Amino acid sequence: MAQQGRTITGMSGGTATSSTVVGQQKGPHHQVNNRDQRIEAKNIGGVATGDNITGPMTANVGQQKALDPTKATSKDVLKLLRQEECDDNTVSIFEKKRINGRMLLKLSQDELNQYRLTDEDEKNRVLGIIDDIKNGTLKLN
Structure with missing residues (x-):
């Protein structure tokens, strides 16, 4: 479960195309509708666990080795x-x-x-x- 102040990674890769990003097992799901915008490595929303504990959801971008x-x-x-x-x-x-x-x-x-x-x-x-x-x-x- 998420704890206050803890980073939950909801996605990686850099481009969200109408994806559902879920950072918990219970609670509301957060929809990322970002068809033509690239996600930068930063806070992209919040995550709730269903037991009133919330925290930031971040995107890890650039984890794959890039081709020249x-x-x-x-x-x-x-x-x-x-x-x-x-x-x-x-x-x-x-x-x-x-x-x-x-x-x-x-x-x-x-x-x-x-x-x-x-x-x-x-x-x-x-x-x-x-x-x-x-x-x-x-x-x-």
Whole structure:
């Protein structure tokens, strides 16, 4: 059971996609609906045990060893795109072009246009993924 002041880890990995995070055996369950936002290593809510003892729930992020993005294969990139909920058209384009990690990091908006990725939201999602990899907030696993 949780005790006051004790940290309960409810999830790890970094991205919650409509997951139920449970940090106790009894009591209310806490819903994490964070489809397009990444969880940072910090307090993400509270946990109650059912016997009026509560405590913080934190997220451990970055526990898995990250892959050097320049060494990522095209399969690694496709896995990442699916993980980040890119649409089937985007995944298909990247699969046909055999975009690996090194190529991904060099992609620009103009190149995405040349690849006939026309959906602006999807282009922004891909460019955001690239920026997140470059600044270290998103890791290839």
